[in-house]
Amino acid sequence: MRIGLIGTGRIGSFHAGVLERYREVGSLVVTDAEPARAVALADRIGATAAPSVDEIFTWGVDALVITAATAAHAELIGRAARAGLPVFCEKPIALDLPGTLAALAEVEAAGTILQLGFQRRFDAGYTGARAAVREGKLGRVHTLRAMTSDPAPPPAAYLPVSGGLYRDCLIHDFDMVRWVTGREVVEVYATGSDAGPAMFREAGDVDTAAALLTLDDGTLATATSTRCNGAGYDVRMELSGDLDTVVVGLDDRTPVTSTEPEGPPAATKPWPGFLERFAPAYEAELKAFVDVVRGERANPCDGREALRALRVAEACELSRAERRMVRMEEIAGG
Secondary structure (H helix, E strand, C coil), X not given: CEEEEECCCHHHHHHHHHHHHCCCCCEEEEECCCHHHHHHHHHHHCCEECCCHHHHHHCCCCEEEECCCHHHHHHHHHHHHHCCCCEEEECCCCCCHHHHHHHHHHHHHHCXXXXXXXXXXHCHHHHHXXXXXXXXXXXXXXXXXXXXXXXXXXXHHHHHHHCCHHHHHHHHHHHHHHHHHCCXXXXXXXXXXXXXXXXXXXXXXXXXXXXXXXXXXXXXXXXXXXXXXXXXXXXXXXXXXXXXXXEECCCCCCCCCCCCCXXXXXXXXXXXXXXXXXXXXXXXXXXXXXXXXXXXXXXXXEHHHHHHHHHHHHHHHHHHHHCCCEEHHHCCCC
């Protein structure tokens, strides 16, 4: 199998290294908007560097991995669909609903494969929580709390192209709320704060956000996120039912300090970021994609799944802007 990879930044370089180790991948062709970066990566891992995206298609590949800048995702997905190529794409498909729906329409018209990179679906903790819910170990789930906290803000130049905190960070939590519980969000109320660094206000974004989600069975879920969590990278989910409570992301690297005299010791080596925290999950989702392309398993996260998470993020943005509860039927694409 020959795979093309577009975008050799941090996550693209990581994915390329993973793919090169799979025996099913006979060769890997990489390219980037900065050709020298692609050449350097290819030399380091033994791949082939293509001068531009055009060569990825004309040289002939069996599948495509998209880790380019977000603004390029939808166009590349459409181009791959028209070429009949299976695609793995880092989230999101696009930064807005029209772009997302247009790309999905191309994929569906072509009948090709699109797998989205929601890596938490392959994390042992989230997988365990999903199993606990499905097996009835918690009883009736009544409360869910999810959080994603970054240790430091991204570069200012990233904010205008990030899609905002709900679409960029909390979209993972929205996907997990659905995937772990098996329920759909029916209404949201969201708010945010831009009281941190001025660059967030200048970009029209927030550095801290919270959302209250009501699920279709009455479960209440909260999802919070911040770009300014100085203690370290912190991603957790807590699910409480009338029989038990389980927690994802609680271990000796969780950046919390107990004020109780007999509390657990503070983490001595918190996770520095998402790539370190979820490295095994990133590897597993790429292995899944290779298996999907080979016809050995079903797609674990197709474009419609990504759309559902994006619609929740869109509802949160509308709720924050208009300071009101938003029903999901108000958001297009349902």
